[in-house]
Amino acid sequence: MLEADVELDRREFRLSAAFAVAAGERLALFGPSGAGKTTILEVIAGLQEPGRGTVVLDGRVLTRTAPPRRQVPPWQRRVGLLRQDPALFPHLSVRQNLAYAARTRPGPGTGRDEITRIAERLGIGGLVDDRPARLSGGQAHRVALGRLLASRCDALLLDEPYSGLDASLTRDLTDLVREVVAARQVPSVLVAHELEAAQAFADRMAVLDQGQILQLGSPAEVVAAPAARRVAELVGYRAFVPLPEDPGTVAGVHPDRVIPGRQPGRGVVLAGPVRSCRPAGAGWEATIEMVTIETASAETASAERASAERASAETGGGGAGGGGAGGTLVPVRLREAPAGGGDFTFTVLAPPCFRPDGTRVTRAEEVPT
C-alpha cells in the first residue's frame, strides 16, 4: 500500500494531491503537461521534498514534514522509477545492468539464475552480454524494467515511460508492466498526458490539473461521467452545446458517444449541416455545425431552433471554418459516413451537463444509459 499526501508550491499554482494505491493496484495520474504529475512521482521517489505532506509505503514512513520530520533518501526507499529515458548504465553489460542492485540489496531475486530468469521472461535472454548501446528502444525499456524487478522495489512509478515509442511496442510494454505488477503485487503509479496510455494501464485514474486532483475513479467512470467541465475537456469531450431551456448550462459531447438518428429518450438530439468528413480508424470522423437542439427536459418535443445560429450559418455559408459566432462545431465519430445534403440528425448519448462555473449538474438527459 502506497499512501501519498503531498503539497508543494510551484510558481504557477499550489500542487496538492492525496491518494492511496493498494498492493497490485495500478493508478494513473492523468492530466495535461505541467499539471504537476511528475513532481508527485519525484516526491514519492524522494527526489524532491514536499512543502507539506507524507509518503507512506507498506507502513514505512518515507516522507513526513510534520514533526518528527522524516525524509528517507532515495537509495533507501525501494521505490522504482521508470522514465522515458531508460537510463541504462552504458558502461555495463545488460546482465550487469540487471544485477546492478544485487550489491546493495542482495537476496533472492538478484542471484545469477534469477537474473537469467527475469531476462528470459522479458524476452531479452539473448542480449545479456550486449552493451546497452546495441539495444533498440524497446529492448532498452525491457532491460530498464528488468533492472527494477531484480532490485525488488516495493513500488513502481512510471513517468510516461513509453510515450514516443510506436503503438504496438507501447502496448507490449504496458502489458508487460501490468503482468509484473500483478505478479509482484506492488502498488504502481503511471503518469500520462495521453488518455489512451492511462486507460491501457490503470484500473483507477486520477485526473490532475493545475496541481489539483479533479476526479478519482475508474477510467470508464471518468470518461462516462466527468465530475467537472475541465475533466470532460481533458478526457476528450470536444464540444459543449448550450441547452436552450437552461441558459449557461452546456452538455458535453464526446465524439465517441454519438449515434446517428433521433432518439430523444437516450440523450440530446442535435442536427445541422456536415461541415467536413474524413475516414478515421474503422469509421468516419465528421464535424457537424450544430443548428438545432432537442432535449428531454424541453418536453415540447418540437425542435427548438437557435435562430441566431441558423441565420449565421446561412449568411456565412458555413465557410467560417472555426465556427465564430455561428453554430457550435461538433466533432463526431460514426461507423458510416453521414449522408450528404440537408441537416444531419444525431443523438448524443447521456451527455454530462455543466453549469456556467464548470461544475456538474445532473439533468434528465444523462439519466438514460
Added chain:
Amino acid sequence: MSWAASPPAQVAGSALRRTVGSASGVASLAGALVIWVALLGPVITLLTHLSWHQITTALAVPGALDPLLVSVESGAITLAVLLLLGTPLAWKLARGSLPFPRVWEAGVLCSLLLPPLVIGLLLIFMVGPFTPIGELLGHVHLSATNTFLALVIAEVYESAPYYVLGAQAAFAAVDPAIEEQAALLGDRPSRVARRVTLPLAAPGLAMALAVAWARAMGAFGAVVIIAYHPYGIPLQIWTTLQETGLPTALPFALVLLVVALPLPLAAYFWSARARGRRRA
C-alpha cells in the same frame, strides 16, 4: 560482420569522396592538411635534426638525466595534487552545486588567462620568503622559492586549469538521469560516484589528466622565476641552450617529448576506445 557498422576503410573512403566532391570541400581539406602538417612540423624537424650520436653524447654527460627525474617526480606529485583537489571542484562545477558558480569558474580561468611568467612573479609575492605564507613555511623548515616544493607549486598553477576544466567537461557529460537511477536502485552517493559517475567520466578525466601532465612537464614561465633550482627538463633545455648552444639543447627536447607524450597518447587512445565501446 555486423550490419550496423561499415568497415572503417569504406567509411573513410566515402567520407573522402563526399569531401572532395565540392570546391569548398577541397579547400577545407587543404586547410586541415596545412594546419595538421604545420602543427606536427616542429616534431618532424626535431627528429630530422637529431642523430643517434648527438643524443648519446649529450645524455652521457654526468648528471644529464637528473632533470628528467626531477621533472617526472614533480609532475607525478602535481598530478596527485590535481586529482585530489581538482576532481571534487570539477565535479561541483559540473553539477552546478556551488554558490555563485561563475565566480568559481572565473577563479579557475584566472590561472589559465595569466601568462605563466606573470604567475611566477605573483607567486614570489604570495609565497616568497618574506610573505606570511613564506614565514609560515619557514617555521616547518620549508621554502617555496628555488626548491622542489616551489617547482611543484609552479607546475600546479600552470596545469590546474587544464585539468579542472577538462574534468568539469567530463563530469558534465555524465547524464544525471543515470546517476539518479543508480541512487533509486539503492546506491548511496559515494557508491554512485564509484560505480557510475567515475567510470563514465574516466575517459574524459584521463584526457584532462594527460593534458595537465604535458603542461606540468613543459612548465617553464612560472618555474623559471620561482623555481630556477632544482632543474627540470625545460630549465635544462633553457640553460643548455644559453651555455652551449642549440645542438646540445636538442637532445633534451627529445627527452621532454619522450617523457611528456606517452601518457597523453595512451590516454587519448584508451578514452577513444572506451567511448567507442559505449556508443556501439
